[in-house]
Amino acid sequence: MDIEEFRKRGYETIDRICKYYQDLEKYDVLSKVKPGYLKEVLPKEAPEEPEPWENIQSDIETKIIPGITHWQSPNFFAYFPANSSFPSILGDMYSDMFNVIGFNWLSSPACTELESIVLDWMGKLVGLDQKFSSDGKGGGVIQGTASEATLVTLLAARYRVLEEYKAKGADEEKLRTISTRLIAYGSDQTHISFKKATMITYTRFRALSTDNNFSLCGETVKQEIEKDIANGLIPFYIVGTIGTTNSAAIDKITDIVDAIKGTNIWLHIDAAYAGSALICPEYKYLLEGINQADSFNFNMHKGLLTNFDCSCLWIKEREYLIGALSTNPDYLKNSASESGMVLDFRDWQIPLGRRFRALKIWFVLRTYGAKGLREHVMKGHKLADRFKNEIQQHPDLFVIPIIPNFGLVNFYVKSNNSSKNSNELTEMVYNRLNESGKVFLTQTEMRGQNIIRFAPGSPLTTERHIDQACELLLKITQEVLCDINLNNVENF
Amino acid sequence: MDIEEFRKRGYETIDRICKYYQDLEKYDVLSKVKPGYLKEVLPKEAPEEPEPWENIQSDIETKIIPGITHWQSPNFFAYFPANSSFPSILGDMYSDMFNVIGFNWLSSPACTELESIVLDWMGKLVGLDQKFSSDGKGGGVIQGTASEATLVTLLAARYRVLEEYKAKGADEEKLRTISTRLIAYGSDQTHISFKKATMITYTRFRALSTDNNFSLCGETVKQEIEKDIANGLIPFYIVGTIGTTNSAAIDKITDIVDAIKGTNIWLHIDAAYAGSALICPEYKYLLEGINQADSFNFNMHKGLLTNFDCSCLWIKEREYLIGALSTNPDYLKNSASESGMVLDFRDWQIPLGRRFRALKIWFVLRTYGAKGLREHVMKGHKLADRFKNEIQQHPDLFVIPIIPNFGLVNFYVKSNNSSKNSNELTEMVYNRLNESGKVFLTQTEMRGQNIIRFAPGSPLTTERHIDQACELLLKITQEVLCDINLNNVENF
Incomplete structure (x- = not known):
């Protein structure tokens, strides 16, 4: 394919992208192909x-x-919103044009420098403490996913605690033994990537129980830590979540901060989904806790119109991250790196190579402006409110077991005089909803209760789509109940 | 930015990409900006x-x-070639259009299925044993980088060895103690990502010494393993490299296979750069060793015209990878996954989310055909030969210390009656070459000798660029020697 053919095919592909977004509503959201x-x-x-x-x-x-599940559809309410945008696509096109592999500063200075700058910008928009900025001892970096952010912060935490033992005289063998006693904490609602990170690092993980709002409390943390220390374990890491995957619950971060005061436990804040909302004044009250943490992460590819992947991680003391991940082979040595005046992001992440992802953040921030992004976030939350209000009109059919947070509405189907219990009904309604092809939702389970999650947020979603989803839900629920009653009559 | 503005800006971006590749030669290869x-x-x-x-x-x-180091320039001879192509850019554009996050089959069946299929295609082109195919117990998966492939295979190996101890009755505490005795091996030429993977997993790593050709030999492996076992350690993983980063050296894989026979040591083959050459008949002789390994990895983003990132990993028994990395939270449960009829690639990798990278492989394979890719690989190797032949015309100035492999030429500057030794001269020539802006090369150090690496492979590089690079090298070397002689006279 020569330059002129590429020009032709490139234009055609741009046209195809335009047509895709024009026609998106016509597609069944969930693919119906067979394995x-x-x-x-x-x-x-x-x-x-x-x-x-x-x-x-x-x-x-x-x-x-036919094999695509249309994440960009206005009727996609599954998982969490993860939306593309035109400036973000253009950012990736420029990134692909250069196709630089920015493992160190020298390999393309703009790739490293723009990343530092736009992460500082985003940090300010969120309201992060100056300590998280690249001007001092901290800084931001783009990871692929929150799972990677989790893993590298766990590594930084392990490095920090083992360095402390080393300073006290522990030799390599002693440190290996100590490493088997390290324990990390999350809640029973913490994202599964934390368990996975401890599997990878072969450290211990304990999921602590949450309160009635599915929030982790300081008192629980304090008690468990004390118990573990008494049993010879070494607590070294705790994650506090702002916006859990199940229900967008919020852990009591300031209480957790108090509970771990005086220890060497690393506090990481996972706001993978909900973090995007922190750019809005409505959520600034959460910053008090966040700003006392060692690290903070959220995904711009959820909620902020930036194509996957784009997970933003900030850390207050980058020396621990770099200490945990730095290697310096001869074939990568160069005078810029040796000077200490530049950052080499390869030492902030698992991979060596990295794409020029800062371009898409830069394009998105400038095309929408902070204002436009705030509007986009709040629009999604308002649509979720609309959905909640509409189904609250049917207290005979649906239960909303937890106050919706950050635009996520959880609900289940009530069992009234039916031969099926609520879990069975919810499962049946859920399956028929997705089989309809008209919407895609995901389900989860919380304390034995099947739950349907409704998470709107696509820029294409309007009130009409919410109303259609509500109608469909009502229709299907009534059909399910009707079928069951018919069956009961037949069986009678 | 609405659809019509995107169409306009998209066309402009396509035009900009065309212009970039038309003008690429005019840019200084290495960025000259200051930190x-x-x-x-x-x-x-x-x-x-x-x-x-x-x-x-x-x-x-x-x-x-101004801050870009132009990896796609015909005068980029640094690191290893990592080239973009037009069909690959189009593949990424389609991937961005869909912007699906394919962590499991359901989240977009085409994303998972196409990946399995094109990896099976690539496995056949390389000549991998049927055991590496997804039809049986194995399969291929796209990782971001070879570093990630390394890490996940190390985790699979650890899982396999610990499962063996578990089957013998070791409980969780015992397994933790056992884990501190695990040791992985590579050579003193092994890529730094293996050391990094053992830092992450906190397992031991030993770099074994290589022979005169910088190859790891079976005898060394056998001796070291025996010594370590006698000392109470548990060897569990070894990497054999085909095409090391320093000099493209080849470890003696079949001998290593013999050396570890009868053990539970996982053999991983890292062919990150050189693997692309295995699609050519000239290199099929290497398959005997490769096909006896547990896992094999190479980067399509090096050498096969696929945009970064695209690292292909094949594994013979995927159950170990999945065992090491699988988690199954309620919010990701679905009937397709539960049926066991589909692959969920989230359990084959560190991150949860993943992009639709199979599209670009598919586009590249179909646009060039296997034939076109073979021609591209061999063209790069022939250009390296041309460079080697030209500098061999000047045995008074340059030494080629190792027979070039896979299109990488290593050389250094000879010290004749000069007040500077060979390392100093090589460094001076190297610095002036890169400062010229006309070419970009990287250097390394092997057994105390500074080496300049010359790795051509851009599709835009022609014989003219090789001849220009040779002329520049000659001119700069003569200038450096002349300056030194002048200085000597002045100091006399």
């Missing part, structure tokens, strides 16, 4: 000879699109 | 109000491009 569908229609081997672009383009339409 | 250059010209804060696209576009030209 193995693609293998049946693709060749067993790579082609030996080049194929014309037309073949590829038509295969996208006939073979790929 | 902190960007902070001086960008605002301290994100804009509150939206900005017009023209501002962003002009900032790309004036503020970003």
Whole structure:
């Protein structure tokens, strides 16, 4: 494909993207293909000879699109919103044009410097303490996902605590033994990536119980830590969540800060989804806790119109991150790095190479302005409110077991004189909703109760889509109840 | 930015990409900006109000491009080639259009299924054993970088060895103690990511010494393993490299296979750079060793015209990878996953979310055909040969200390009657080469000798660029020697 063919195909692809967003509503949100569908229609081997672009383009339409679950659809209410935007796509195009691999400063100074700058900008928009900025001992860095942010902060925490033992004279063998006694904490609502990070590092993890609002409390933390220390374990890391995956619950961060005062426990704040809301004045009250943490993370690819992946991590003392992850082979040595005047982000992450992801943040921030992004966040929350208000009109059918936070509405179907219990009904309604192809939602389980999660946030979602979703939910729920009553009559 | 503005800006961006590749030769390869250059010209804060696209576009030209090191330049001979291509850029554009987050099958079946299929295609092109295919117990998966492939295979290996101890009755506490005795091996030429993976997992790593060709030999492995076992350690992982970063050296894989026979040591093959050459008949002789390994990795983003990131990992028994990394929270449960008929790639990697990277592989394979990719690989190797032949015409000036492999030429400057030794001269020549802006090369150090690495491979690089690089090298070397002689005369 030469330059002129690329120009032609590039224009066509831009047009295809435009058409995709124009037509998005027409697609079933959730793909209906069966496992193995693609293998049946693709060749067993790579082609030996080049194929014309037309073949590829038509295969996208006939073979790929049927297997897509349309995350950008206005009727996508599953997981958490994770939306694309046009300036973000343009950012990735420029990133692909340069295709630099920015593992150190020298390999493309703009890649490292723009990342530091836009993360400082974002930190300010959120309201992070100056200590999280790159001007001092801290700084921000783009990770691929919150899972990676979790893992690297856990590594920084382990490094910090082991350095303390080293300073007290522990040798390498002693440190290995000490490492087997390290324990990290989250709550029973903490995202699964924390368990995964402790699996990777082979440290202990304990999920602490939460209160009636599914929040982790300081008192629980204090008690568990004391018990573990008495049993010879070494608490070294705790995660506080702002906006849990199940229900967008908020841990009591300031109480947790008090509970770990005087220890060497690293406090990480996971706001993977909800963090985007912190740019709005409505949520600034959460900053008091956040600003006392060692690290803070949220995903711009959730809620802030930046294409996946774009997980922003800030850390107050980068020396621990770098200490945990730094290696300096001869083939990467260069005078800029040796001077100490530059950051080499390879030492802030698991991979060596990295893409120029700061471009898309820069484009998004400038195209929408802080104001536009705040409006986008609040629009999603308002749509969630609308949904909540509409289903609250039917207290005979639905229960909202927890006050909705950050635009996530959890509900389940009530069991009234039915032969099915609430969990069975909820599961049946959930399955029919997704089978309809009209909407996509996800479910979860909380303390034995099946829950349907409703998380709007696509820029294409309007009040009309919310109302349609409500209507569909009502219709399907009534059908399910009706079918059960019919069955009961038949069985009678 | 609405759809029509995006269409306009999208066309412009396509045109800008075309112009970039047309003009690429005009840019200095290595950026000449000073640390902190960007902070001086960008605002301290994100804009509150939206900005017009023209501002962003002009900032790309004036503020970003000066800070780019041009990896796609025909005069980029540093690190290893990592080249973009037009079909690959189009693949990323489609990926960005869908912006699906394919952590499990359900979240977009096409994302998972196409990845399995194109990895099976690539495995066949390379010549991997059927055991590495997704049809049986194995399969391929795209990782971001070889560093991640390393880490996840190390985790699979640890899982496998600890499961063995568990089967023998070790409880959790015992397993923790056992984990402190685990030791992984590579050579003194192994890529630094292996050391990093053992830092992350807090397992031991030993770099074993290599022979005169910088290859790891079976005998060394056997001796070290025996010694370590006698000392109470538990060898569990070894990496054999095909194409080391320093010199593209090849470890003696079949001998290593013999050396670890009868143990539970996991053999991983790292061919991050050189693996792309395995699609060519000239390199098929290496498959005998590779096919006896537990896992194999190479980067399509090096050498096979696929934009970064795209690191391909194959594994023979995926159950160990999944065992090491699997978590199954309620909020991700779905009937497709529970059926066991689908793969959920989130359990094959560190992150949870993943992009639709298979599209770009699919586009590249079909646009070039296997034939076109083989020609591209061999063209790079031939250009390296041309460079080698040209500098071999000057045995008075340059030494090639190791037979070039896989298109990487290492050399250093000879010291003849000069007041500077060879290392000093090599460093001086190296610095002036890069300061010229005309080329970018990297250096390394091998057994005390400074080495300049020359790694051509950009699709834009032609014989003319090789000849120009040779001329420049000759000119600069002669200038350096002349300056030194002048200084000597002056000092006399």
